[in-house]
Amino acid sequence: MNKPEITFDDFNKVDIRIGTIVEIVDFPKAKKPAYQLTIDFGDLGIKKSSAQITQLYAKEDLLHKQILAIVNFKDKQIANFISECLVLGVENDQKEIVLLQASKPVIKNGEQVS
Numbered sequence: 001m002n003k004p005e006i007t008f009d010d011f012n013k014v015d016i017r018i019g020t021i022v023e024i025v026d027f028p029k030a031k032k033p034a035y036q037l038t039i040d041f042g043d044l045g046i047k048k049s050s051a052q053i054t055q056l057y058a059k060e061d062l063l064h065k066q067i068l069a070i071v072n073f074k075d076k077q078i079a080n081f082i083s084e085c086l087v088l089g090v091e092n093d094q095k096e097i098v099l100l101q102a103s104k105p106v107i108k109n110g111e112q113v114s
Contacts, residue, residue, distance in 0.1 A: 016045040016070035016088070016107045016113035017041050026060040029079035035059065037083055042110030046072060056113040068100045069112065 033054040039047050049069065053062075070086040077083075086106035089097040 007026075009046075013072075014070055016068055017044060017071050018066055018109060018111050018113070019047070019069055019085075020100060020109050021062050021065050021067060021072075022046070024062050026077070026080065029081070031079075036061070037062070037087065038086075038110075039067065039069065039085065040109050041069075041071060042108055044110045047071060048082065049085045049087045050078045050081055050083045051087045051097070053087075053089065053097050053099060055094075056098060065099070066101055066106060066109075068102070083111075 011069050019039040019041040021037050022040050025036045025052055027034040027036045030050060030052070032052050034050050034052045035054060037049045037055075038053055039049060041047055047069070070088065071084075073084050075084050083110045088100040090100065092098050
């Protein structure tokens, strides 16, 4: 299903940034298996996110991994946790979430996708 066509101005409203995961904890109160991530976005600060990525990623593999996230969504409460950004991923053919990330390391956290 295709989504409606948007303008470049619409796209510019979405703030996608690179950040580094600095802490990962299990999220047992989530409806589906998930982690609580703490992500460093440089000058933008530290943000938290819930991510259903436990099938493909062990916590030790996520620490210090750079990821892409939308940082200008309104906060969303998930169980007893406030998610402050949306980590980006895509579902594979086994219905597992694969994280989107830069193909090479980005030196400065918080750099904006353009």
